[in-house]
Amino acid sequence: MKARLSAATACAVAWTTLLAGPAANAQMSNNVTGFGQQNRNKAEQKQYVPAAKAQEKIFPLDSTWTAVSLNGKAFNGTDRPSFIIDKQYRARGYGGCNTFAATAFPLREQNLAVGPLALTKKSCDKGIGASEQDYFIALRTAGQWDLVGSQLVIKSQKGELRFDRAL
Known part of the structure; x- marks a missing residue:
């Protein structure tokens, strides 16, 4: 047994x-x-400790941002481009001559998706018009965003846009 x-x-x-x-x-x-x-x-025995995940930032909705530079080149004048994204994910703003509206969605991992822009069609000075077009293309092709100090930085196919929070 x-x-x-x-x-x-x-x-x-x-x-x-x-x-x-x-x-x-x-x-x-x-x-x-x-x-x-x-x-x-x-x-x-060694303990497995997972790496601490970086704190994901939250996009500052309902804040107005005024453009400072595109690829290090400063926007001149008092009529600098600006925009705001509200809590319904509607973006609206000013390009330096024309106004625009679009849908914009902050996504995970600090990505940003901006839909097609609806623009006014004012006639603009050539220099301002070219600067505005570069701004609109950079905003429309936005890929990632980050808050660096007090500035909002948006990286896109056209380059890097930097914004200051408007008062």
Whole structure:
């Protein structure tokens, strides 16, 4: 009878080891080798600690932003481009001559999707018109955004737009 119990116990231990995997093997080995060995093994085991995930930033809705520069080139004059995205994800703003409206969605991992722009069609000075077109293209092709200090930075296919919060 003892032999049968031992065989049945050994079979159960083998199945438990197979099903539970390496963690059960280590635990069972520690129990077999003795109390002192068990404490040494625990001290030697390395703990897996996942890397801390970066805190995801929240896009500042209902804030008006005034353009400072595009690719390091400052916007001149008092009529600098600006925009706001409200809580219904409607963007509206000014390009330096014309006004615009669009849908804009802040996405995960600080991405930004801007829909097609609806623009007014005022006739503008050539220099302002070219600067405005570059601004609209950069805003429309926006990919990522970030808050750097007090500035909003939008990176796009056209380059990097920098904004200051308007009062």
